Amino acid sequence: MARPIWTGTLSFGLVTVPVGLYSATEDHSVHFRQLQRGTSDRVRNQRVNERTGEEVEYREVVKGFELAEGEYVVLEPAELEQISPGRSKSIEISGFVDLAEVDPIYFDKTYYLGPRGKEYARVYGLLHRALADTNRAGLATFVMRGKQYLAAVRVEGDVLVLQTMHYAEEVRDPHREIDNLPESAAEPSQKELAAARQLIEMLSADWNPADYHDNYTEQVRELVEAKLAGKEVVTAAPAPESTNVVDLMAVLERSLQQAGGDEPEPVTAPTPKGKAKAKDEEQDEEQPDEPDGDLDGLSKAELYHLAAERDIAGRSSMTRDQLLEALRPAQDKPARKRRLRAVS
Incomplete structure (x- = not known):
């Protein structure tokens, strides 16, 4: 069984249950070592004193808040812990929100929450059942690894999960970040819109996560095996070109035919x-x-x-x-x- 990455208490009102936090996902991507080209010498990342060029051990590293060039306020790890005693050991639910009201952009990383003993199963099960019946998530804050997180505690199957969330100030405004968002003048024609809707309906599918795989990682592994065997490396097809706006309707019609359908249904102007x-x-x-x-x-x-x-x-x-x-x-x-x- 996996060991929890964090332990503490989960509380709502005066009800408290000891819990452990477990990673809900794992990384299956291919990992590489950094080498110097033409050699088998590994390239390592080290903590180096910028002035002396000497390596610094982890326990000798402290945090510094820069006031001006070369001027810092130095903080020890113990001082950071003291400003919020107990916060790193508790998940306190302050309120409950309808899950449908939370924009998915605020969700970040998912963890499983489990009780820290069989004797706490009843309290754990009570919160699980109540959240499931109301379709709500508990909003909480907690500290882990020196950082405070906003989190949502919700039901996933027969377990509780904790999903860390972004604060509002961390979510960027798309209108400030993107230069070329469509304007009202770029509205599609009724015929183009009908064809696009038909294509979406024809390609709609039921969500089954097992149907999707990391094809890129598989291709990387095949590339490694091919080079190991001295085989020729087959290059992938080039990326598709951008759709020409002038030929947009023709591209939509070809897409419908490729999806197994006919030409889009005719669209006429509304009749008085x-x-x-x-x-x-x-x-x-x-x-x-x-x-x-x-x-x-x-x-x-x-x-x-x-x-x-x-x-x-x-x-x-x-x-x-x-x-x-x-x-x-x-x-x-x-x-x-x-x-x-x-x-x-």
Whole structure:
């Protein structure tokens, strides 16, 4: 079993439970040693006195706050601990917030929280159940490794997790950071927007984290093995070029065809209310529905097209299974007549 990276207490109100903090993720990337080119000599990072050039041991390093060039206020680790006694050993929940109200940009690193003994399972389970029932997260602050963190304590499956968060002043304003954000004058045409929406709907999928892998790390490992075996290194395909704004609609149409769909559904300008009825009457004609066939053998894109033809509400947000469920009742019905309606 893994050892906790931090131990202390978790409290809400007067209820307190000893807990341990455990890493929830691990790094699987390929790690390299730094070498001097043309040799097998390792290059190391060292703590070096800038004036003398001599290496300094870790225990001899203190923190200095610079007032001016060469002038510092020196702080010892023990002094930093003394200004907030006990803060580094407690996670105090000060309030609870609806998870839906928290923008994901504020979340940082995730840790598991576990009770420090079986005798605390009841208190731990009480908080877990209460948070799950209310869909809320406890907001807290705590100190770890000389830094105070804002954190959210929430439910993940059958455990509590602690997610460190960014403070508001740490989140940058995108309008100050990005020079070329779209302006209102750059609004897409209705035809382009319809095609983009259709492409998103056709490529939508259920979230399954096991479907995604770190392909780059795999390629790095293959590169190492190829060089070790003296094989030729195969270069990857170049990055795609930026889409030409003039050909945007043509690119969208090709994307739809590549995704297994047809050209985007036609989009016409809205019809004035006074003429809507007359236009519908002009376009009314009876045509039999196409046979359903075996729905289970159809792709999600094909199911979506059937749902669009039958004007099934909410089809754009449905999964493949939900589309099947919505389409199946019509399978057992006799072929019926339907009207062709103008697209508005």
